[in-house]
Amino acid sequence: MGFTYRAYLDEEAKRCKIYACSNCRSHLSTFDHLISKDFHGVHGKAYLFENVVNIVVSHESEERVMTTGKHLIRYISCSGCDEELGWKYASSYIFCILKIKAYERDQKYKEGKFILEKCGLEMINIMTTTKEFIFK
Structure with a gap:
């Protein structure tokens, strides 16, 4: 086991908001990496992100049947705290008559993207400079 380094998104988020873990406030992603808020997770509303940091991805893949296939x-x-946050899409597929995997083209955009459940997120506003903080 080793020491885990956390990424901080302060510089990247000068003009946008940061999404953080609601349990330990580890930075996870920014508004710039948010693709859609029109998703549902196990516990309700969920968001689709392009990039996420400070996470651990499980080694095992699981096939799940969702509303989109x-x-x-x-x-x-x-x-930071081992709180379950959501999932990463590995690939989308349907079974053909011959049981050969074929990708669903309309769902392919999700591959490599991340679902973060809203209940596990907290929004953080970062003040970019002391001057902005004083005069706001």
């Missing part, structure tokens, strides 16, 4: 996912948790 079958998806191969890997669960993700916070690297």
Whole structure:
């Protein structure tokens, strides 16, 4: 086992908000990496992100049937507190008559993206400079 380094998104988030773990406040992603708020997770509303930091991705993939079809996912948790946050889409596929995997083209955009459940997120506003802080 080794020491885990956490990424801080302060510089990247000068003009946008940061999404953090609601349990330990580890930075996870920024508003710039948010793709959609129109998703549902296990515990309700969820968001789709392009990039996420400070997470641990499970080694095992799981095939899940969702409203948009079958998806191969890997669960993700916070690297700071081990709180379950959502999942990462590994690939989307359907079974043909010959049981050959074929990708669903309309769902392919999700591959490599992350679902973070809203209940596990907290929004953080970063003050970029002391001057802005004083005069706001």
